[in-house]
Amino acid sequence: KAGVTQTPRYLIKTRGQQVTLSCSPISGHRSVSWYQQTPGQGLQFLFEYFSETQRNKGNFPGRFSGRQFSNSRSEMNVSTLELGDSALYLCASSSGGGYGQETQYFGPGTRLLVL
């Protein structure tokens, strides 16, 4: 099976702009989770979607949002970008039936730089 893919791989934006990142899960996987990775902070959970519904959300401001489509592809959006949003954004997919208790497979990430 093809792995998790993310587009774009790199993005440069300026403060105040908005950005949309895309994640295509492994075929058959219905759960997609998003994480923000920054040096020293590890992987911080943003949100998780299953069958087009957000099941869980981390402690991030409302500027961070997401959605999932009927084919399980997911997008996340960050509005009014701040310098501190510069990070590697990773998505991970899993079959979804295990409610967070199953193997998650990560994509390569989108590296966002906010200037």
Added chain:
Amino acid sequence: GENVEQHPSTLSVQEGDSAVIKCTYSDSASNYFPWYKQELGKRPQLIIDIRSNVGEKKDQRIAVTLNKTAKHFSLHITETQPEDSAVYFCAASTRTALIFGKGTTLSVSS
């Protein structure tokens, strides 16, 4: 909410030595504990996981132990090799998410 503490943040060993990374979690309902390895510039990859009905699990040079009473779990790597150099993340499950530790940078020198 769930919190996962991981120690140490950096670990340097000589090739052939053992390495141990420890994690503690706060949610007593957590019952799935995976470990991921992330090499520089690459995506995190699952290397081993353990569930709460098991106290220890081994896979060649890698082992994970779990103490549910104390709410901590550990990764043990024996006979380390230079290719083990990477960042290692532990995680603990909540009802619908995995919460990760902040990572341990392991450096293995030959």
